[in-house]
Amino acid sequence: MFVLELTYTAPVEQVDALLDAHVEWLDAQYAAGVFIASGRKNPRDGGVILAVGDDRAQIEKIAAADPFTTGGVCAYRITEFVATKTAPELAPYRQQLPV
Template sequence: MFVLELTYTAPVERVDELLEAHREWLDTYYDEGVFIASGRKNPRDGGVILAVGDDRGQIEKIAAADPFVVGEVCAYRITEFHATKTAPALAEYREQMP
């Protein structure tokens, strides 16, 4: 599993110009089952996405295609972790340690 942390690198007004395209990009990966949660940080200086998968390269490729990245308004920090314990509703994402 991956935590994708977005940090805005441009004024929020420029971010807002790309927001609809970003939401469409998010929807694509929700539909594919890659993203399981996302939202803005508070204060609004970026966002967070939880993604499932075991291929960091693929997650990095997905992040690089975010309209926020293409539009040069955010930077990503990607952290991989093993979700060995979850709430019952997330049991399908539970992992064993390698």
């Protein structure tokens, strides 16, 4: 599982100009089963996305295609972790520690 932390690198007005395209990109990743949660940070200086997958390169490629990235208004920090414990609703995403 991955935590994708977005930090805005441009004024929020430039971010807002790309917001509709960003939301379409988010929707596509939800439909593909990659994203399971997302939202703005408070204060509004970026956002956070929870993503599932085993391939960091795939997650990096997805982040690189975000209109916020291609539009030059945010930077990503991607953290991979092993979700060994979850709420019951997230049980399908539980992982085993590597042996």
